[in-house]
Amino acid sequence: MARLPRLSVPGYPHHVIQRGNNRQAIFSTPADYRLLLNLLDENAKKFDVAVHAYVLMSNHFHLLATPETQDGLPQMMQAVGRRYVRYFNDAQGRTGTLWEGRYKSTLIQTDRYLMACMAYIDLNPVRGGLVAQARDYPWSSHGHYIGQQADRLITPHALYWELGNTPFAREAAYAELVNTGVSVDQQQVLTKATLGGWALGEADFVNDLQKKTERRVNKVSAGRPVSVSKKSK
DSSP states (O other): OOOOOOOOOTTSOEEEEEEBGGGOOSOOSHHHHHHHHHHHHHHHHHTTEEEEEEEEOSSEEEEEEEESSTTHHHHHHHHHHHHHHHHHHHHHTOOSOOBSSSOEEEEBOHHHHHHHHHHHHHTHHHHTTSOSSGGGOSSBSHHHHTTSOOOTTBOOOHHHHTTOSSHHHHHHHHHHHHHHOOOHHHHHHHHHHHHHTOOBSOHHHHHHHHTTOSSOOSSSOTTSOOOOOGGGO
16 A cells, blocks of 8 residues: 655644654764754755754654645755765764654644643653753753743744743743643654644544645544544643
């Protein structure tokens, strides 16, 4: 059976996961992390992709991004992936593939899952036992949102601006949101949807989304979408 093309629809936030082949390390030095961030910044601007959040882990990375065009996100990921592999292979004296095939991605319902997805991304290093708090990890967008640093890669989503009327209020509200954490149910639905490539949202959202693309957005027919359980809020 031929594999489905990636689901990519402009104007919607997409959660992206790119893993190292066989879960091998994709970073060796701090310079590697900085280089990937520079490549993301360069190509996000080139292909009109707004990056809302990211985390770079030792053997994979996550992005939350909204493309302005249908091809913007795939083009950005292809350009970043190719250039980073050339750099990493040269630096490490290695050859061959670095990535575990194509990146995985899903399109999420903004009002229900965007902030949860941002917290999910920020908390990866905490879940992985690398740091005690998200604020302590240097290779994520969390520091930008709590006022620790300015990150040129980041374009805050409109929902972030609604967290408060001042920068301090927004930073405090976002820090509290992340400190509250993400439920196990939310972690599971975000991960499963992203790895499967199916849209994540309620029935009305999925139905409306299906009208905007010829590619199936969930596992059942376009007229019978499956909504996510309310328990995963």
